[in-house]
Amino acid sequence: MSRGGSSLRGADAALLRALEEVRARCDVEARKAADPVHFVHRYAERDDQELVAMIASALAFGNVKALCAKIEEALSRLGPRVAEVADDPAAVRARLAGFRHRVYRDEDLARLLIGARRVQRAHGSLGKALTDKLDALGDLREALGAWVAEIREKGELGAGAGGRRGATHILPDPGKGSAVKRILLLLRWMARPADGVDLGLWDVPTSRLIIPVDTHIHKLSRNLGLTARTSADFRAAEEITAALARLDPEDPVKYDFSLCHLGMLQTCPSKRDPVACEGCGVKPVCRHWRRGAR
Incomplete structure (x- = not known):
């Protein structure tokens, strides 16, 4: 109650x-x-959990059986230690080559994962990157916007144009007015206390979700x-x-x-x-x- x-x-x-x-x-x-959050629970290491949550939430739209099958495919390609693979952009692209989920393709997911891993390493965790921005800006929507912008920017470094929008395509901008459901879903998974569904890994107050x-x-x-x-x-x-x-x-x-x-x-x-x-x-x-x- x-x-x-x-x-x-x-x-x-x-x-x-x-x-x-x-x-x-x-x-x-x-x-x-039957929920994409179950993929995150498969992993024991925090770095892997954050990156798997990023992938699973980013692909979480459309028919639930179809999207879970695509998440499963992406994670199978990446192997059991997602963070280690993500340290090698060439390996990420090779493993995801040919991947497609509705409007998203291999390069979009690759740049998202590469950018998220670079932000993770720069700040110690994706959660710390977000809370740093929340402490500085005060407003959750603004902090999410800055966090998204950093992941996008780092995902594009050294990628080349390639005719794709990469992380910009797959990770929406919270400042543009859409519900950004997948980002807020990721945030709920990671910030709410561990209750068998959510994981309680990030220090964002639940009152601000x-x-x-x-x-x-x-x-x-x-x-x-x-x-x-x-x-x-x-x-x-x-x-x-x-x-x-x-x-x-x-x-x-x-x-x-x-x-x-x-x-x-x-x-x-x-x-x-x-x-x-x-x-x-x-x-x-x-x-x-x-x-x-x-």
Whole structure:
């Protein structure tokens, strides 16, 4: 239960009860096995975990089975010690030659990995690189922008043009207004306390995290009244996070994993549908099922 749960009243109290129930009912081990975060748990060394998390989150879009197959392929090509391979740009390119996942190709992933490894070595860890920027800039979005820019820059060093956008292509700019779901997903994995899903490796306060918004989270959030925005953009992510922070200001994104997987399993119709909505954990607080809703 959230720290402020006992003082909540009305709609917020009902929402908290529903979200805690969804979280309690989530089969964490089964859902983790179907989530790209499970790749990170395979590795024991921190450097490898950071780089694998970067790869897995960067490729985490589209059909979950297809994207997990592509992550598996990339990691198989790179071998068991990703950080060691990443120290040799020529080896990275050779191993990833011919790789493709939707709009991304081998050179895009290679430059991302090479840049991330160079930043990791320069700062001691990718997490330290981010917290240094957060300490200097104060604002998480600005810090993420500077962090992304450094990874992009170091990924392009010595790469040549090659007609590809490299790390610039595969790692989005948080300053441009999109939800940057994959970056915020990476941040959740690495900054939230180790709970069997997230790993607790970075010293970013959980109170400052922003929820990664994909189609499932956006749809559920609109139905729960957490945002009215029709676009799944960064402002929507901020609105949803602010609403969840009323329930738990210290860890507002803790509901992300269970809600996202509820959305994947339930295939929410975003309307009152007795068949499709049967068994949905947030049905009691959904706008389509509140008293008077049609």
